[in-house]
Amino acid sequence: MLTVYGRANSINVRKVLWMLDEVGEPFDRQDWGRGYRPTSEPDFMRLSIFGVVPIIDDGGFVLRESQTIVRYLANKHSRHDLYPADLKARAQTESWMDWASTDLYAAARPVFHAMIVNAKDPTTAVAPADGVADWAKHMKRLDQQLTNEGPFLMGAAFTIADIPAGMVVNRWFALKFDKPELPAVAGYYDRLAERRAFRTHGRNGTP
Numbered sequence: 001m002l003t004v005y006g007r008a009n010s011i012n013v014r015k016v017l018w019m020l021d022e023v024g025e026p027f028d029r030q031d032w033g034r035g036y037r038p039t040s041e042p043d044f045m046r047l048s049i050f051g052v053v054p055i056i057d058d059g060g061f062v063l064r065e066s067q068t069i070v071r072y073l074a075n076k077h078s079r080h081d082l083y084p085a086d087l088k089a090r091a092q093t094e095s096w097m098d099w100a101s102t103d104l105y106a107a108a109r110p111v112f113h114a115m116i117v118n119a120k121d122p123t124t125a126v127a128p129a130d131g132v133a134d135w136a137k138h139m140k141r142l143d144q145q146l147t148n149e150g151p152f153l154m155g156a157a158f159t160i161a162d163i164p165a166g167m168v169v170n171r172w173f174a175l176k177f178d179k180p181e182l183p184a185v186a187g188y189y190d191r192l193a194e195r196r197a198f199r200t201h202g203r204n205g206t207p
């Protein structure tokens with residue numbers, strides 16, 4: 001059976017867990033990473049010298065990088081509904097995945113780190129104003145895209161383009177700070193929550 005190495009509260013591990021449930025692939029999971037077994041242990045380093053989660057082991061095939069794993073699973077299960085076969089639609093799907101895991105995620109990270117990772121007491125932690133402003137700038141772009149071309153990032157139907165963005169959207173709503181109204185993003189968050197896999201691994205109370 002496929003094994004996931006990585007703690008279930010990691011945004012990158014959660015993308016993979018979400019996708020595994022979307023395609024209905026059974027899996028085992030081991031807790032590795034911050035707060036659990038350190039990835040510097042030899043058992044982890046034997047699989048990957050990069051020291052980050054997630055990694056999967058699929059019958060001896062070891063793969064890292066969350067987005068690559070999501071695409072591998074889509075291809076493995078021939079889920080062209082989730083990962084279009086058409087050259088241009090596929091490239092657009094990938095561009096949303098890349099944007100969400102680079103620009104959007106980089107903007108979210110300082111706020112998450114201030115409020116959760118580095119907070120002495122996350123219940124009283126305050127979001128840094130400059131971090132919120134930068135994150136909101138990117139979230140407004142997402143809102144605009146969903147307004148113009150939604151209801152999902154690739155239009156009418158859910159695809160893997162929505163997985164990295166959906167995880168950041170969960171973080172946006174799950175963290176408590178003053179935020180601008182983003183009606184299309186709020187609708188998107190509810191629409192994603194119609195999926196059991198997102199409720200299990202995304203919108204599950206963990207930012």
Ligand SMILES: N[C@@H](CCC(=O)N[C@@H](CS)C(=O)NCC(=O)O)C(=O)O
Pocket residue numbers: 010011012013032033034039051052053054064065066067
């Ligand atoms: N580009 C990598 C990034 C992986 C990454 O940064 N993972 C974080 C958790 S979200 C990690 O392993 N942090 C160290 C730790 O938990 O020990 C991916 O998408 O898989």
